[in-house]
Amino acid sequence: MFHLTIVTPEETTYDAEVKMLIIPEITGEMGILKNHRPVIAKLSIGRLRIIRENDTEQELFISGGYFEFNNNTATILANTAENIEEIAAEEARAARQRAEEFLSHADDDLLKEKLENEIKMHLMREKLAQIRESRK
Numbered sequence: 001m002f003h004l005t006i007v008t009p010e011e012t013t014y015d016a017e018v019k020m021l022i023i024p025e026i027t028g029e030m031g032i033l034k035n036h037r038p039v040i041a042k043l044s045i046g047r048l049r050i051i052r053e054n055d056t057e058q059e060l061f062i063s064g065g066y067f068e069f070n071n072n073t074a075t076i077l078a079n080t081a082e083n084i085e086e087i088a089a090e091e092a093r094a095a096r097q098r099a100e101e102f103l104s105h106a107d108d109d110l111l112k113e114k115l116e117n118e119i120k121m122h123l124m125r126e127k128l129a130q131i132r133e134s135r136k
Contacts, residue, residue, distance in 0.1 A: 002032075002033075002034045002069075003074065004016060005075050006060070014081070019033075019034075020050075023048055026041070043078065045121050047062075061080075063121045063124075064078070082125070087125050089133060099119045100119055103119065
């Protein structure tokens with residue numbers, strides 16, 4: 001077991017002991033167990049899997065950020081962290097479609113980049129919600 005803390009700009013969303021963590025690192029998924037070597041990683045948009053001591057699993061959507069593991073303490077500084085069970089596929093789809101519509105009319109490069117990232121984020125939320133719904 002090791003300690004995991006997940007912090008977003010708004011709040012600490014998770015603070016507990018965990019058995020294993022699977023993070024969406026920018027080069028792929030990375031698994032973390034007790035006594036893992038120290039690591040700092042940039043996180044991508046994706047699914048964060050938390051395995052608790054009793055082998056139950058919690059999945060969170062994160063939209064990027066940073067991860068640090070040292071001395072059996074894991075810290076995630078995330079832009080957002082959202083329980084996948086609370087994501088509605090239809091809402092994510094509608095948000096993605098709104099961003100796509102705004103992108104089609106954008107003429108500023110900085111705004112286009114922001115909207116493209118927003119589309120990626122909502123597309124991942126939509127996919128994760130669909131996966132969750134297909135498991136039921």
